[in-house]
Each structure stands twice: as structure tokens, then as C-alpha cells.
Amino acid sequence: FWSVGIGPAQCNFLSCLGLQIQCYQCEEFQLNNDCSSPEFIVNCTVNVQDMCQKEVMEKSFGIMYRKSCASSAACLIASAGYQSFCSPGKVNSVCISCCNTPLCNGPRPKKRGNSAVVPRAHMITTLLLLKLALLFLYC
């Protein structure tokens, strides 16, 4: 299977696209704290955690957030698994979203925050399928 040497590290064509990103991280839920200030920024693990994950849980008493670095596979599976629980604006809604640009799980830039995530997620899913297909071809 293709691998490319970059400096001391090896990576395949997928992980080479990512290098290292930073995400906002707050592992525990805290009421109404979306951890979007600089002290919550962490460096994600190179070539493993290639996405930022954001979980938003809406309660009658406020909104709770959990954010972290994640591998694309883990995040996309979690996101898909929670899709039926995600109804923004409603009590007890739980939404998990994934994105792959630095600090993209931070504060929303103006309006078009979420719509930009969907095509990217589709692209990544397509890449994962392609990778699987290639694995089959080469084995």
C-alpha cells in the first residue's frame, strides 16, 4: 500500500493530507460553556486525530458542549449515530459534528457554519471508501 516518507514520519496518502491540526477541547460537559477561549486549544495527535469533534446537548436548563480532537472514522461514526437525536433548538437534542480545519469546532463564523461541514464530511467518507477499495485491490 502506498506510503510516503516525510522527514522521520511515514504516512499514507490520506494521513499526509492532515498533518497536525488544533481543536478546542473540553472533555466534560459544562453548562453554557462552549470552551471557545484560547485556553481550551490543544494540539491533536499527528496523523491520528485529523478532525475536530463538537457535541452539543440542549437541556431545558441550558446548552452543554463537549469538544475534542478525533480521528475522522471515530467522529463520523459518532456523528452518524447521533443523527436521529439531533434537532437543533429542541430540548434533549444531541448533535455531534465533525470538521477538519484548525479550530473549526470553535465559535461559529457568522451564518454558514454547519452547512459547510456536510460536503466535507461526504468527501472524507468518499476518501475512506476509496482507501478501503484500494486496500482490497492491493491485498
Ligand SMILES: *[C@@H]1O[C@H](CO)[C@@H](O)[C@H](O)[C@H]1NC(C)=O
Ligand atoms: C502546540 O504546538 C505548538 C508548536 O508545535 C506549540 O508552540 C504549542 O505550545 C502547542 N500547544 C499546546 C497547547 O500544546
